[in-house]
Amino acid sequence: MIEPSLALYGETFEKVEQHLDELLAATGVRYCLLVDRKGFVLSHKEALWAPRPPALDSVATLVAGNAAATGALANMLGESTFSEQIHQGEKGVLYVESVGDSALLTLIFDSSVPLGRVKVYAKKTIAVITGLLKTLQDVPAVSFDQSFSTSASALLDDLLG
């Protein structure tokens, strides 16, 4: 089964949400998505005034797929990856930036929003979120020690006679 490469939960999740909220408020961006490299939505926020958002799950999948697909193009030009991608449409802009190795920050906003401001605030937010995600990865894996093993054996012996 395909699972998100990151499990964002608890206190860290709330902190990330708070930073995304601040980013929305500071820039005037319409939707804000934190997407796993595999295409899972880790967190999303929309502006209060924003109308019904597009299908964010599908957007996340396409964004992650596109980021992976442009990797070949990046390598061809001697880059390891494109850290920042801007797709400019007639009415709006889709802005995708790498958050460490495991996630992508996706911002959707109107063409009237100044791109420079979005870039500055996005980079600030990304620096913070990268740190937060790192703490998640540093959580020690659950380890089953000798005493667990003996007590589990004892329990099984007890159960099965």
Add this chain to the structure above:
Amino acid sequence: MIEPSLALYGETFEKVEQHLDELLAATGVRYCLLVDRKGFVLSHKEALWAPRPPALDSVATLVAGNAAATGALANMLGESTFSEQIHQGEKGVLYVESVGDSALLTLIFDSSVPLGRVKVYAKKTIAVITGLLKTLQDVPAVSFDQSFSTSASALLDDLLG
């Protein structure tokens, strides 16, 4: 067989090359490619000081493929297409902009080149090239009229007795 959707030749080709040369000189861009939507290179130019270019054919194919692939994403956000795409790497930038419905202007340049200047000059060049490509499409198709038909029949009758 897959063929380019545009045949760029003769006087028009020379004019396009000249405009691309001017674009390179004005912006400090490293490589400049005019790519068919199907991935064919219609014309390309590199700066005199630029080192050996990457495999431009492959870049063109990937750029065209990527432009087509992001169409789904554009539709999902209520856009007909993303007219402008910027891929920012560590050292360089890949800039792709639509030239009418049939071609893409691809610029590859170092991060030190001001993006604003590239955008302004690219838009100017694109306006001109769009006009030039339009004249190509307006060329009347070769038509075989009645007199051609009768003379061809006569020739065949003559040949085959």
